[in-house]
Amino acid sequence: MPSIEMIPINKTLIGEEEIRAALSVLRSGKLTDKSGSGTNVVQFERVFSKYIGTKYAVAVNSGTAALHAALLAVGVGKDDEVIVPSFTFVATAEAVALTGARPVFADINPQTYCIDPEEVEAAITSRTRAIIPVHLYGLMSDMDKITKIARDHSIVVIEDAAQAHGAEFHGSKAGKLGDMSCFSFYGSKNMTTGEGGIVTTDNSEFADAVRSIRNHGEAEEYQSIMIGHNYRMSELAAAIGLPQLLKLPKFLEARRRNAGALFNMLEDISELQLPVVPEGFGHAWYVFTVRMKGANAAKRNNVVKRIRERFVDAKIYYPKPIHLFSYYRDRFGSTKLPKTETTTKQVFSLPVHPSLRENEINRIVNVVKNAFQSE
Numbered sequence: 369m370p371s372i373e374m375i376p377i378n379k380t381l382i383g384e385e386e387i388r389a390a391l392s393v394l395r396s397g398k399l400t401d402k403s404g405s406g407t408n409v410v411q412f413e414r415v416f417s418k419y420i421g422t423k424y425a426v427a428v429n430s431g432t433a434a435l436h437a438a439l440l441a442v443g444v445g446k447d448d449e450v451i452v453p454s455f456t457f458v459a460t461a462e463a464v465a466l467t468g469a470r471p472v473f474a475d476i477n478p479q480t481y482c483i484d485p486e487e488v489e490a491a492i493t494s495r496t497r498a499i500i501p502v503h504l505y506g507l508m509s510d511m512d513k514i515t516k517i518a519r520d521h522s523i524v525v526i527e528d529a530a531q532a533h534g535a536e537f538h539g540s541k542a543g544k545l546g547d548m549s550c551f552s553f554y555g556s557k558n559m560t561t562g563e564g565g566i567v568t569t570d571n572s573e574f575a576d577a578v579r580s581i582r583n584h585g586e587a588e589e590y591q592s593i594m595i596g597h598n599y600r601m602s603e604l605a606a607a608i609g610l611p612q613l614l615k616l617p618k619f620l621e622a623r624r625r626n627a628g629a630l631f632n633m634l635e636d637i638s639e640l641q642l643p644v645v646p647e648g649f650g651h652a653w654y655v656f657t658v659r660m661k662g663a664n665a666a667k668r669n670n671v672v673k674r675i676r677e678r679f680v681d682a683k684i685y686y687p688k689p690i691h692l693f694s695y696y697r698d699r700f701g702s703t704k705l706p707k708t709e710t711t712t713k714q715v716f717s718l719p720v721h722p723s724l725r726e727n728e729i730n731r732i733v734n735v736v737k738n739a740f741q742s743e
């Protein structure tokens with residue numbers, strides 16, 4: 369009997385273009401550049417900033433590095449506070465903690481799963497230096513309200529767009545509306561360089577600072593003028609990023625098509641809240657996340673187990689909010705975030721990636737329906 373293969377939650381799509389680009393870098397022998405500004409990196413930055421619509425883009429070697437470097441560029445450090453959602457990948461809060469500042473967790477909108485602007489406003493103190501809205505699962509946060517709050521309080525906005533390449537908010541791309549924005553190019557993301565990240569901005573001072581921070585705070589060779597790190601992107605990664613970026617619109621089109629099919633076929637499962645896409649938002653469909661209305665964690669975990677047993681890679685992003693991790697609770701105190709805590713017990717995500725074929729989408733739907741029928 370042929371074995372059934374798991375339909376993965378995400379899939380890295382590498383074609384001949386990426387292979388040729390990587391080979392060309394390998395043949396050139398120039399795999400890195402000591403300032404971090406090699407030919408491929410500079411070209412990748414130029415094309416990426418054009419795609420987003422910002423003046424600058426500075427490539428680094430992970431999304432976490434992008435967030436940390438952006439916060440350092442603002443000068444965030446000890447005694448400062450940065451408002452973040454707790455319902456996100458740990459890197460968002462980790463980058464804040466790495467600067468010595470305190471991550472202040474704000475609750476989410478339970479429909480969109482993104483940080484709730486009213487909760488952001490309520491969390492502002494005289495120590496708040498920045499807000500990091502996370503565009504979770506590929507849906508942008510409410511950037512109008514967040515940028516207005518930030519302006520009123522003279523606070524910087526750093527978008528965490530790690531999951532949102534190509535997402536839109538009333539015609540602006542993710543990465544355009546914050547003072548700085550951070551992307552990840554990890555293998556599972558909407559486009560990849562293997563490992564990698566980038567900071568986009570219209571602010572030349574922030575761009576210069578991030579460029580310096582990615583290379584040990586150097587202003588010129590062996591002249592460090594501030595604290596930095598080795599956050600340089602390799603030439604190999606940048607070369608792979610270029611064809612990936614050119615393919616991104618097609619990837620997004622396929623993600624949208626797959627999401628539409630999942631929507632149509634799952635809408636009759638009354639236990640499920642399907643993803644909500646508010647008017648004016650363009651979803652980038654990193655994953656297709658559903659909520660089991662009224663469920664507890666055990667019930668949700670059971671459904672996910674049954675789906676996985678039938679070879680569909682359903683995943684829980686994220687089973688535990690960051691404010692409940694002991695590292696964060698012990699250092700930054702306990703917070704109550706009821707909407708976040710309920711959501712972490714009820715959501716699970718399904719594959720929606722571009723390489724899904726029609727029969728695989730049908731299989732995902734049947735497996736999910738079966739998992740509910742045997743409830």
Ligand SMILES: Cc1ncc(COP(=O)(O)O)c(C=O)c1O
Binds near residue numbers: 431432554
């Ligand atoms: C929301 C979010 N922020 C930050 C990151 C960190 O990116 P990276 O894994 O490239 O360091 C990720 C990546 O998984 C993410 O999903």
